[in-house]
Amino acid sequence: MPRRATKQTKFLMISAVAERFEIHPQTLRLYEREGLIRPARSSGNTRLYDQETLRRLEIILTLTRDLGVNLAGVEVILNMREQLDRLRQDLDQALDAVRREFAERRSDVARQHALVQVRGGALVKREP
Numbered sequence: 205m206p207r208r209a210t211k212q213t214k215f216l217m218i219s220a221v222a223e224r225f226e227i228h229p230q231t232l233r234l235y236e237r238e239g240l241i242r243p244a245r246s247s248g249n250t251r252l253y254d255q256e257t258l259r260r261l262e263i264i265l266t267l268t269r270d271l272g273v274n275l276a277g278v279e280v281i282l283n284m285r286e287q288l289d290r291l292r293q294d295l296d297q298a299l300d301a302v303r304r305e306f307a308e309r310r311s312d313v314a315r316q317h318a319l320v321q322v323r324g325g326a327l328v329k330r331e332p
Contacts, residue, residue, distance in 0.1 A: 215252035238275055240264055
């Protein structure tokens with residue numbers, strides 16, 4: 205389902221995007237049909253391109269123009285990038301949970317059971 209434009213986001217119309225990237229508007233429509241980009245739509249159903257869509261379009265054009273990747277390959281690469289981003293987010297969340305758990309356990313350790321005691325900021329040899 206197409207996204208609807210919001211008033212807070214800046215958008216470009218298809219003609220401005222085509223001119224900016226030196227591509228035909230039909231190419232943009234093709235990328236949309238292939239599911240590579242998903243421009244928002246105005247209430248009049250005009251395609252509107254936000255910054256996120258423009259960044260994605262830059263990646264697509266780099267892959268096709270500079271690296272010679274076909275559209276099927278572009279789709280695979282974009283899907284892998286999205287999956288990698290999700291995995292990074294999951295890893296960050298897991299690391300945050302481990303850090304929180306470590307901090308909680310560290311604060312719960314009884315100081316009298318430590319191998320080296322600290323008194324008044326100085327290390328003290330522990331007596332057996």
